[in-house]
Amino acid sequence: xxxxxxxxxxxxxxxxxxxxxxxxxxxxxxxxxxxxxxxxxxxxxxxxxxxxxxxxxxxxxxxxxxxxxxxxxxxxxxxxxxxxxxxxxxxxxxxxxxxxxxxxxxxxxxxxxxxxxxxxxxxxxxxxxxxxxxxxxxxxxxxxxxxxxxxxxxxxxxxxxxxxxxxxxxxxxxxxxxxxxx
Amino acid sequence: xxxxxxxxxxxxxxxxxxxxxxxxxxxxxxxxxxxxxxxxxxxxxxxxxxxxxxxxxxxxxxxxxxxxxxxxxxxxxxxxxxxxxxxxxxxxxxxxxxxxxxxxxxxxxxxxxxxxxxxxxxxxxxxxxxxxxxxxxxxxxxxxxxxxxxxxxxxxxxxxxxxxxxxxxxxxxxxxxxxxxx
Numbered sequence: 001x002x003x004x005x006x007x008x009x010x011x012x013x014x015x016x017x018x019x020x021x022x023x024x025x026x027x028x029x030x031x032x033x034x035x036x037x038x039x040x041x042x043x044x045x046x047x048x049x050x051x052x053x054x055x056x057x058x059x060x061x062x063x064x065x066x067x068x069x070x071x072x073x074x075x076x077x078x079x080x081x082x083x084x085x086x087x088x089x090x091x092x093x094x095x096x097x098x099x100x101x102x103x104x105x106x107x108x109x110x111x112x113x114x115x116x117x118x119x120x121x122x123x124x125x126x127x128x129x130x131x132x133x134x135x136x137x138x139x140x141x142x143x144x145x146x147x148x149x150x151x152x153x154x155x156x157x158x159x160x161x162x163x164x165x166x167x168x169x170x171x172x173x174x175x176x177x178x179x180x181x182x
Numbered sequence: 183x184x185x186x187x188x189x190x191x192x193x194x195x196x197x198x199x200x201x202x203x204x205x206x207x208x209x210x211x212x213x214x215x216x217x218x219x220x221x222x223x224x225x226x227x228x229x230x231x232x233x234x235x236x237x238x239x240x241x242x243x244x245x246x247x248x249x250x251x252x253x254x255x256x257x258x259x260x261x262x263x264x265x266x267x268x269x270x271x272x273x274x275x276x277x278x279x280x281x282x283x284x285x286x287x288x289x290x291x292x293x294x295x296x297x298x299x300x301x302x303x304x305x306x307x308x309x310x311x312x313x314x315x316x317x318x319x320x321x322x323x324x325x326x327x328x329x330x331x332x333x334x335x336x337x338x339x340x341x342x343x344x345x346x347x348x349x350x351x352x353x354x355x356x357x358x359x360x361x362x363x364x
Binding site: 001002003004005006007008009010011012013014015017035036037038039040041042043044045046047048049050071074077078080081082084085086117119125127129130132133135137140141142143144145146147150152153154156161163165166167168169170171172173174175176177178179180181182 | 229328
């Protein structure tokens with residue numbers, strides 16, 4: 001069955017992350033993104049994501065290069081509609097959503113305390129894809145997770161990662177299946 | 183708990199796709215990738231993924247720009263160790279894995295018949311990230327899925343998408359959860 005080309009991302013179950021940034025005056029911003037991926041590991045670990053060029057996220061990162069990737073579980077599901085809202089610049093979605101700002105170790109934007117893990121990043125590169133979209137690449141400077149959520153990999157049954165498909169459709173209940181590797 | 187920076191991708195549950203390409207002499211290649219993401223939608227839909235610059239995938243795409251993103255379910259789990267193996271150039275992993283090549287509509291690399299969906303792409307851009315890694319961006323030219331696997335979004339309980347975390351740890355059993363959007 002042929003689909004409209006624009007529907008291609010309804011076929012991919014992608015991790016939802018909440019990215020926090022900070023304005024020149026020190027006011028935080030946060031927004032959810034599900035177009036993201038690791039992009040390289042050596043010589044340094046790099047993480048990439050796609051942002052609308054009109055969003056406060058890009059405005060802040062263009063100014064100071066720093067962002068925190070907050071890794072979130074299903075408890076963030078009900079907060080999506082607040083975190084993604086188009087508040088005026090320098091209204092913090094973190095506060096609007098009733099979440100807690102926690103100081104990061106290597107960058108100025110805050111971590112969100114309720115996340116299960118945090119990647120502190122500094123932009124190293126970007127690829128302008130259109131008038132409206134930019135693929136932002138950042139070096140991962142620091143990685144931390146809450147106590148008790150890490151086994152060999154993240155304990156998905158414990159943190160219930162919030163993956164997204166499209167619209168209101170998310171995936172949260174996951175189980176690990178093992179397959180042999182080469 | 184602080185983690186080694188290189189472990190950051192053990193925290194993300196990412197879609198596994200199998201990307202097929204073709205050599206100048208018309209011989210197919212296929213390899214699994216889980217560092218990938220939609221990157222833009224307008225003016226044209228764009229899909230990106232990270233490839234090792236030494237891999238046949240990059241060699242072929244650099245030559246002719248074309249690739250097919252084969253969307254796969256848990257039935258591909260046992261095939262990962264074959265598809266990812268470093269066969270000599272112009273040995274087709276599709277044949278080695280006992281899979282079926284099916285003609286694509288808009289590009290020369292074949293679709294893998296056993297996948298549940300296919301994105302036919304042509305490279306529009308790339309970002310060289312290191313000596314070893316390149317982020318490849320392709321325009322999605324054609325999207326098709328098998329009959330009966332599409333509801334509002336892909337029917338995850340039917341196709342059991344093969345998501346990857348790290349090493350032998352995959353996720354295949356998923357259920358949709360709905361959360362309101364802004």
